[in-house]
Amino acid sequence: MKLLEDRILKDGNVLGEDILKVDSFLTHQVDFELMQAIGQVLSHVYREAGITKVVTIEASGIAPAVYTAQVLNVPMIFAKKHKNITMTEGILSADVYSFTKQVTSTVSIASHFLSADDKVLIVDDFLANGQAAKGLLEIIGQAGACVAGIGIVIEKSFQDGRQLLEEAGVSVTSLARIKEFKDGQIVFAEADA
Ligand code: 5GP
Numbered sequence: 001m002k003l004l005e006d007r008i009l010k011d012g013n014v015l016g017e018d019i020l021k022v023d024s025f026l027t028h029q030v031d032f033e034l035m036q037a038i039g040q041v042l043s044h045v046y047r048e049a050g051i052t053k054v055v056t057i058e059a060s061g062i063a064p065a066v067y068t069a070q071v072l073n074v075p076m077i078f079a080k081k082h083k084n085i086t087m088t089e090g091i092l093s094a095d096v097y098s099f100t101k102q103v104t105s106t107v108s109i110a111s112h113f114l115s116a117d118d119k120v121l122i123v124d125d126f127l128a129n130g131q132a133a134k135g136l137l138e139i140i141g142q143a144g145a146c147v148a149g150i151g152i153v154i155e156k157s158f159q160d161g162r163q164l165l166e167e168a169g170v171s172v173t174s175l176a177r178i179k180e181f182k183d184g185q186i187v188f189a190e191a192d193a
Contacts, residue, residue, distance in 0.1 A: 001037075001038070001041055001175040001176060001191055001193060003034065003037055004034065004037075004038065004153070004154075004175050004176045005176050005188055005191070007025055007031075007034060008020070008022065008154065008176055008178075008186060009186060011024045011025055012186060014181045014184050014185075014186065017181070018128075018156065018158070018159070018181070019100065020126075020154065020156070020178065020181075020186070022154070026060060026063065026064075026125055026153065026154075027060040027125060030063045032063075032067075035063045035064055035066075035067045036067050038064045038067060038068070038153060038175060039064065039066075039067025039068040039069075039070060039071050040067075040071060041175060041193050042064070042068045042121075042123060042151040042173065042175070042193070043068050043071035043072045044071075044193075045149075045151070045173050045192075045193050046072070046121050046148060046149060046151070046173075047072070049119065049121070049148040049149065050119050050148070051072050051074055051119055051120070051121045051148055052074055052117070052118045052119050052120070053069075053074055053075055053076075053077055053113075053114065053118050053119075053120050053121075053145075054066075054068050054069040054072065054074060054075070054076045054077070054120070054121050054122075054123055055076075055077050055078070055079070055109070055114075055120050055121070055122050055123075055136055055139075055140060056076065056077075056078050056079070056122065056123045056124055056136075057078060057079045057081075057096070057107055057124060057132050057135070057136060058078045058079065058080060058081055060124075060125040060126075061078065061123055061124040061125050061132075062076075062078050063125075064123050064124075064125060064151075064153050065078065065123040065124075068121065068123050068151065072121070075113075077109055077113050077114070079107040079108060079109050079135070079136060079139060080107065080108050080109070081105050081106075081107055082105075083106075083108055089110055089111065089112055090110070090111035090112070091108045091109065091110055091111060092108065092109050092110075092111050092114065092139045092142040092143055093106050093107060093108040093109075093139065094106070094107060094134075094135040094136075094138035094139050094142075095107075095135065096131050096132055096134075096135035097131045098131070098132075099128040099129055099131065107135055107136075107139070108139075109139050109143075111142075111143065114139075114140060114143035114145050115143060115144070115145065116143065116144035116145060117145070118140075118143065118145035118146070119145070119146055119147075119148050120140050120145050120146065120147050120148065121147075121148055121149055121150075121151060122136050122137070122140075122147060122149070122150040122151070123150075123151045123152075123153075124136075124150070124151075124152055124153070125152075125153050125154065126152070126153070126154050126155075126156070127150075127152040127154070127155040127156065127159075127161040127162060127165075127172070127174060128156050128159045128161055129159050129160050129161050129164070130159075130160060130161030130162070130163075130164040130165050131161075133150055133161065133165055133170075134164065134165070134168070137165075137168060137170065147170055148171075149170065149171045149172070149173060150165060150170055150171070150172045150173070151173050151174075151175075152172060152173065152174040152175065153174075153175055153176065154174070154175070154176045154178065155172070155174035155176065155177045155178065156178050157177045157178060157179050157189050158178070158179065158180055162174075172192070173192045173193055174191060174192050174193075175191055175192070175193055176188065176191050177189040177190065177191050177192070
């Protein structure tokens, strides 16, 4: 997605060896026009897949997920990282190791929001080692629902996430794929859409 790649080059900052900071348009401040464009592209890829729910993980997956869900005209559900007292009924949960925070947390979705009739599109902001997406696959599997695919805003192709997910039999659509950070510069691989 050219618009996204251009924005990453303009506003993204490489931190250390393997982290991209994009807090001015995706992970902290959100550019809704760009998110709308992302929603259009991801929903177009999965328009014939019979998606009934879009699922993401809080917090930074919510913006791209909600705009994708809007175009597909289905609900968006985000997995919560902290249980709260309003989650009284059954919950589906999985442990997720966070690449950026380097801690494991339990993420949960109330079981009544997903059923065996659902066909889910997972959307997330980044794909690194695939742990967040793997946790969501586990939760969706607990509900007996099926996953039609995973839509990613920024994939770091030099990490193992895509391989892990494809080995699990899930198709991945990444709108920007970063091959490497060469001397602090971002080098793209060909994106999926
Ligand atoms: P994974 O679970 O695939 O290893 O990592 C994905 C999650 O880690 C994403 O949901 C994102 O929040 C965070 N993440 C991974 N790599 C980066 C990065 O380079 N920059 C930012 N801002 N977040 C990242």
